[in-house]
Each structure stands twice: as structure tokens, then as C-alpha cells.
Amino acid sequence: METTAEENGLKKGPWTPEEDQKLVDCIQKYGHGSWKELPKLAGLNRCGKSCRLRWTNYLRPDIKRGAFTDEEERVIIDLHAELGNKWSAIASYLPGRTDNEIKNFWNTRLKKKLLRNGIDPDTHMPRTHLDTLLPVLPQLLSCNSSRTHTWESVVRSQENAARLAKILLVGNILQLLNSGTTVSPHIPMETISPSLGSARVMSRTPWDSLMMGLQSERFTPKAESDTLTCQQSFKDALQPVFQNTTETDNMMDINSNKFGESSNMYTDFDIPDLVSASPVCLSKDQEPNNFISPDEFSNPPTTNTMEDILMDDEASNYYWKQVLE
DNA sequence: AAATTTGGCAACCGCCCAAGA
DNA sequence: GTCTTGGGCGGTTGCCAAATT
Known part of the structure; x- marks a missing residue:
């Protein structure tokens, strides 16, 4: 050595x-x-x-010095989405640039740029999970029912907002149970637009998020004899969320062991796409007058805390207390 | 103007792997 | 098959300059 x-x-x-x-x-x-x-x-x-x-x-004489061009930036983002932190592999597509230089550029600039655009730099997916939802959840729940309120277009009722929050939370928990970390799904390079400014944000619905969590060994029978156990695990996990409804049964046909169609479920829940309606993705001229200001967005009123929300539903009380603990 | 914080980047560290003895 | 060596890689550190307080 x-x-x-x-x-x-x-x-x-x-x-x-x-x-x-x-x-x-x-x-x-x-x-x-x-x-x-x-x-x-x-x-x-x-x-x-x-x-x-x-x-x-x-x-090395062939090293290119100076700032990265927009084209180089685009290539790095695309390749990172495809290859991950394989800096030397990425460098091989950029003549004159070293792996170290690209790595530094990624860590100091591009990561932050993607985050500012609402994209998770690790997954290259829109940040539709709890890290995005939690800061705005109190507002989702405190917004009135006026049809002119912007959040009205995001979540049409407090009931939907609470349900959405729970779906996302369950999805994340199930993903953690599955792998010890959140799932980082592969997305093809072409889903990232050529320029960050107009980055096409793929919409992953809350239901998609939940389904990812459900792709767990815990819920996937290895043998026919496991089927009932897995079904029960699934129902147990979701039971507190849909305690007062029959949605759990609607979502999965227990007899056939088939989940409902994702898009249909999403429609049934009547929750519009969070991502496309988020402040990050709206241009200035699209922004409604009563849109929540950036300050309000990052510092939501404290009248309704996450804990308040989760504890509000008596039927879910025990389960969500456990989650918070 | 001085002190502190932040950001960028060069360089190092430790791990891994392939090749050869 | 095992050990040693050289080289490559990704992650991290620490320095320095710019920005901020």
C-alpha cells in the first residue's frame, strides 16, 4: 500500500x-x-x-479553463440524471474538463440551482414529498373555501389537504420501511429540458408516491402463502389514513390483489397536481394577485402546526402520534 | 474598517480494483 | 489463490477571496 x-x-x-x-x-x-x-x-x-x-x-495542456458554458451545464445535468455521481464518466463527455472540476461545479453551483428550481438534485425529480409539503401544509389547511383563493386551485378542501398530507407521509414511511432510504427512481434523460429555466417538471402524483412506497417486500408476497399477510400489512398501514372512509378497499381489490388504476385514483381523490401549481413553476405573469408571497411561503403562520393537523383527526390519533414520536 | 460568514476550488484521503509476481 | 503495487475514483477538507454584517 x-x-x-x-x-x-x-x-x-x-x-x-x-x-x-x-x-x-x-x-x-x-x-x-x-x-x-x-x-x-x-x-x-x-x-x-x-x-x-x-x-x-x-x-495537463488540454485542460479547458474558465466558466462552464450553458451547453456544458446542460450536459452535466443530463448525464448526472443518467449516471449519478460518476464524475469521471461524466468528464469523458466533456473534453478538457476534469472529473474534479465537474464535481466541484456540481456541488457548489448546479445542486443549488436545481433546488431553486424545485428539483431534487439526487433524484432529478420534482420535490413533491414532505420536504416540499410540510412548510406549506398549515396554509393548505388554513385557507378558506373562497373560490378565488389560490390554494383553492391546489387543494379544494381542507379535507383533501389533510388526506393528501397523509398519503404523502405514508408513502415516505413505506419507502423507508422498504429500503432504509427514500426511493430514487430512474428517469430518462429526455425528461430534463435543455435549459433549467424552463425545466419541465414531471408530475408525480401523491398516489404515485404512495405506490412507490408500496413496492416493498413487506407488501409483495414471495409465495402464495404470503399473500394474505402482505394484504393485511398493506391494509394495516393505510387503515389509520382512511379510517372514516371506505377508500382503502376502493384502492385495492383485495380479492384479486390488484391495485386500482393510478390515474383514476388520483382523480377520485380530486387533488390537483401540486407541482404544476407550485410557486416555483409559475411565471410572474401567471401569478395570481392573491398568491402567497415568498415570505409567507417560507414562514407560514404558526397557528396550525403539523402536529395540530395530524392530531386533529381522532380516528388517526394513535397512529400519527406514533409517527411524530 | 474590522470581524465574520459564505462560496469556490485545489488538494488530500481512503477505498477499491486490476494486473502482475 | 494470495499478496503487493499502481492507479483511479468519489468524498471530504481546508485555504482563500469575496460578500456581508
């Missing part, structure tokens, strides 16, 4: 122009057949690994 530079009394930290020159001269003269031997040849008190990194990330 390689010993550390410190152990060998080798220099670490920023490179001086003199060191850079020695390295460049040496590589031009001898090439870099062996990085281990190169420091000796160059007269550098550095480890071979440090020389290699300095060369590949900074001194």
Missing part, C-alpha cells in the same frame, strides 16, 4: 509555480510512465499520487 506523504516527510498542500514547472518539464521530457518514479526524476519532494493529481487536474 502507498504510504502517506507525511510519513515519508514529503511535501503536501498547494503547489508552487516552481514545482509546477519541474513537473511539466519532467513529463515533457520523460512522460509519466510511472508516477512513483516521477518525483525523483523531477526533483520534487512530493509523492507520485500528488504529482498525478496535479497533472491531471491542473497542469
Whole structure:
């Protein structure tokens, strides 16, 4: 194994122009057949690994310097959606750019840009989950029933808002039960638009979110004998949400073990697409006069807390208390 | 003007893998 | 099959300059 530079009394930290020159001269003269031997040849008190990194990330003559172009930015986003944090693979599509440079650009700029556009940089999906919902939930629930209220177009009744919140929460919980983390579904590259400014936001309905959670071993029978157990787990999980309704049975035909059609269920719930109606996705001229201001959006009134909402429904009381704990 | 915070980026660290002995 | 070595990779750190208080 390689010993550390410190152990060998080798220099670490920023490179001086003199060191850079020695390295460049040496590589031009001898090439870099062996990085281990190169420091000796160059007269550098550095480890071979440090020389290699300095060369590949900074001194290489074909390195492109300067700001990333819009086109490069688009390519990085598209490739990241496809490949994830495979920086070297992404770099291979961008001549002159190093993996380190792309990684830094992603972490310091693009991640934030995507977040500002309401897109989760890890999944490249719109942030329709609890992280988006929770800050606005009190407003969803406190909005009046006036037909002119903007949130009226988002959630037509407090009942729907509460139901939506629960569906999303259950979806997330089920996903956690499944994998220990939230599901990061693959989306094809073409779903990301060429420019961030007009990023086409794919709509994942609350029902889709829930269905993802339900794609769990816990609810998927491995053998015929498991079927009843899995069905019961499913019903148990959703029971508190739909305690006062017959929706659980509507959603799944227990006898056939088939779930209802996603889009139909969504329609049945009568909850419009949260994403397309969100402030992030509305242009200025689309914005209604009574739209909730950015300040209000990030600092919603505290009269209805999440806890209030969840505790409000007597039938769900025990279950949601457990969730909050 | 000084102190503090924030953001960008170069460089390092530790892990992994492939090749060769 | 096992060990060693070199090189590659992604994640993280720490420095420095710019921005903010």
C-alpha cells in the first residue's frame, strides 16, 4: 500500500509555480510512465499520487479553463440524471474538463440551482414529498373555501389537504420501511429540458408516491402463502389514513390483489397536481394577485402546526402520534 | 474598517480494483 | 489463490477571496 506523504516527510498542500514547472518539464521530457518514479526524476519532494493529481487536474495542456458554458451545464445535468455521481464518466463527455472540476461545479453551483428550481438534485425529480409539503401544509389547511383563493386551485378542501398530507407521509414511511432510504427512481434523460429555466417538471402524483412506497417486500408476497399477510400489512398501514372512509378497499381489490388504476385514483381523490401549481413553476405573469408571497411561503403562520393537523383527526390519533414520536 | 460568514476550488484521503509476481 | 503495487475514483477538507454584517 502507498504510504502517506507525511510519513515519508514529503511535501503536501498547494503547489508552487516552481514545482509546477519541474513537473511539466519532467513529463515533457520523460512522460509519466510511472508516477512513483516521477518525483525523483523531477526533483520534487512530493509523492507520485500528488504529482498525478496535479497533472491531471491542473497542469495537463488540454485542460479547458474558465466558466462552464450553458451547453456544458446542460450536459452535466443530463448525464448526472443518467449516471449519478460518476464524475469521471461524466468528464469523458466533456473534453478538457476534469472529473474534479465537474464535481466541484456540481456541488457548489448546479445542486443549488436545481433546488431553486424545485428539483431534487439526487433524484432529478420534482420535490413533491414532505420536504416540499410540510412548510406549506398549515396554509393548505388554513385557507378558506373562497373560490378565488389560490390554494383553492391546489387543494379544494381542507379535507383533501389533510388526506393528501397523509398519503404523502405514508408513502415516505413505506419507502423507508422498504429500503432504509427514500426511493430514487430512474428517469430518462429526455425528461430534463435543455435549459433549467424552463425545466419541465414531471408530475408525480401523491398516489404515485404512495405506490412507490408500496413496492416493498413487506407488501409483495414471495409465495402464495404470503399473500394474505402482505394484504393485511398493506391494509394495516393505510387503515389509520382512511379510517372514516371506505377508500382503502376502493384502492385495492383485495380479492384479486390488484391495485386500482393510478390515474383514476388520483382523480377520485380530486387533488390537483401540486407541482404544476407550485410557486416555483409559475411565471410572474401567471401569478395570481392573491398568491402567497415568498415570505409567507417560507414562514407560514404558526397557528396550525403539523402536529395540530395530524392530531386533529381522532380516528388517526394513535397512529400519527406514533409517527411524530 | 474590522470581524465574520459564505462560496469556490485545489488538494488530500481512503477505498477499491486490476494486473502482475 | 494470495499478496503487493499502481492507479483511479468519489468524498471530504481546508485555504482563500469575496460578500456581508
